[in-house]
Amino acid sequence: MEYLPKDPAILVSSVNMxxxxxxxxxxxxxxYNFGTEPDDVKRYLFGHGFVYSAEQRQFRPIGYDE
Incomplete structure:
Protein backbone atom coordinates (compact mmCIF):
# COMPACT_ATOMS: atom_id res chain seq x y z
CA MET A 1 0.00 0.00 0.00
CA GLU A 2 1.58 3.26 -1.12
CA TYR A 3 -1.02 5.63 0.29
CA LEU A 4 -3.89 5.69 2.73
CA PRO A 5 -7.32 5.16 1.15
CA LYS A 6 -9.74 8.10 0.99
CA ASP A 7 -12.94 6.08 1.52
CA PRO A 8 -13.69 6.19 5.30
CA ALA A 9 -14.72 2.51 5.61
CA ILE A 10 -11.67 1.28 3.73
CA LEU A 11 -9.41 3.68 5.64
CA VAL A 12 -10.67 2.41 9.03
CA SER A 13 -10.25 -1.18 7.92
CA SER A 14 -6.74 -0.58 6.55
CA VAL A 15 -5.47 1.37 9.56
CA ASN A 16 -6.93 -1.12 12.04
CA MET A 17 -5.43 -4.04 10.10
CA TYR A 32 4.52 9.18 9.42
CA ASN A 33 5.14 6.32 6.98
CA PHE A 34 2.28 7.50 4.75
CA GLY A 35 3.17 11.19 5.00
CA THR A 36 0.11 12.38 6.91
CA GLU A 37 -0.64 13.73 10.36
CA PRO A 38 -2.39 11.54 12.95
CA ASP A 39 -4.68 14.44 13.93
CA ASP A 40 -5.79 14.81 10.31
CA VAL A 41 -6.73 11.12 10.13
CA LYS A 42 -8.50 11.29 13.50
CA ARG A 43 -10.47 14.39 12.46
CA TYR A 44 -11.43 12.93 9.11
CA LEU A 45 -12.65 9.67 10.58
CA PHE A 46 -14.39 11.40 13.49
CA GLY A 47 -16.40 13.27 10.88
CA HIS A 48 -17.43 9.88 9.48
CA GLY A 49 -18.42 8.36 12.82
CA PHE A 50 -15.20 6.83 14.13
CA VAL A 51 -13.03 7.66 17.13
CA TYR A 52 -9.51 6.41 17.88
CA SER A 53 -8.94 4.31 21.00
CA ALA A 54 -5.26 4.49 21.96
CA GLU A 55 -5.84 1.74 24.53
CA GLN A 56 -7.20 -0.65 21.88
CA ARG A 57 -4.97 0.77 19.11
CA GLN A 58 -7.89 0.95 16.70
CA PHE A 59 -10.64 3.15 15.34
CA ARG A 60 -14.11 2.29 16.63
CA PRO A 61 -17.57 3.62 15.90
CA ILE A 62 -18.45 6.62 18.07
CA GLY A 63 -20.35 5.37 21.11
CA TYR A 64 -19.13 1.77 20.78
CA ASP A 65 -17.75 1.66 24.34
CA GLU A 66 -20.69 3.41 26.00
Whole structure:
Protein backbone atom coordinates (compact mmCIF):
# COMPACT_ATOMS: atom_id res chain seq x y z
CA MET A 1 0.00 0.00 0.00
CA GLU A 2 1.58 3.26 -1.12
CA TYR A 3 -1.02 5.63 0.29
CA LEU A 4 -3.89 5.69 2.73
CA PRO A 5 -7.32 5.16 1.15
CA LYS A 6 -9.74 8.10 0.99
CA ASP A 7 -12.94 6.08 1.52
CA PRO A 8 -13.69 6.19 5.30
CA ALA A 9 -14.72 2.51 5.61
CA ILE A 10 -11.67 1.28 3.73
CA LEU A 11 -9.41 3.68 5.64
CA VAL A 12 -10.67 2.41 9.03
CA SER A 13 -10.25 -1.18 7.92
CA SER A 14 -6.74 -0.58 6.55
CA VAL A 15 -5.47 1.37 9.56
CA ASN A 16 -6.93 -1.12 12.04
CA MET A 17 -5.43 -4.04 10.10
CA UNK A 18 -1.97 -2.46 9.94
CA UNK A 19 -2.04 -1.74 13.69
CA UNK A 20 -3.53 -5.14 14.61
CA UNK A 21 -1.02 -7.09 12.52
CA UNK A 22 1.76 -5.04 14.14
CA UNK A 23 3.03 -3.58 10.88
CA UNK A 24 3.24 -0.35 12.94
CA UNK A 25 3.51 0.12 16.71
CA UNK A 26 1.50 3.34 16.84
CA UNK A 27 -0.89 5.42 14.80
CA UNK A 28 1.79 8.10 14.71
CA UNK A 29 4.34 5.72 13.13
CA UNK A 30 1.77 4.57 10.58
CA UNK A 31 0.87 8.14 9.63
CA TYR A 32 4.52 9.18 9.42
CA ASN A 33 5.14 6.32 6.98
CA PHE A 34 2.28 7.50 4.75
CA GLY A 35 3.17 11.19 5.00
CA THR A 36 0.11 12.38 6.91
CA GLU A 37 -0.64 13.73 10.36
CA PRO A 38 -2.39 11.54 12.95
CA ASP A 39 -4.68 14.44 13.93
CA ASP A 40 -5.79 14.81 10.31
CA VAL A 41 -6.73 11.12 10.13
CA LYS A 42 -8.50 11.29 13.50
CA ARG A 43 -10.47 14.39 12.46
CA TYR A 44 -11.43 12.93 9.11
CA LEU A 45 -12.65 9.67 10.58
CA PHE A 46 -14.39 11.40 13.49
CA GLY A 47 -16.40 13.27 10.88
CA HIS A 48 -17.43 9.88 9.48
CA GLY A 49 -18.42 8.36 12.82
CA PHE A 50 -15.20 6.83 14.13
CA VAL A 51 -13.03 7.66 17.13
CA TYR A 52 -9.51 6.41 17.88
CA SER A 53 -8.94 4.31 21.00
CA ALA A 54 -5.26 4.49 21.96
CA GLU A 55 -5.84 1.74 24.53
CA GLN A 56 -7.20 -0.65 21.88
CA ARG A 57 -4.97 0.77 19.11
CA GLN A 58 -7.89 0.95 16.70
CA PHE A 59 -10.64 3.15 15.34
CA ARG A 60 -14.11 2.29 16.63
CA PRO A 61 -17.57 3.62 15.90
CA ILE A 62 -18.45 6.62 18.07
CA GLY A 63 -20.35 5.37 21.11
CA TYR A 64 -19.13 1.77 20.78
CA ASP A 65 -17.75 1.66 24.34
CA GLU A 66 -20.69 3.41 26.00
Missing amino acids: LLRDEEFDTLEALC
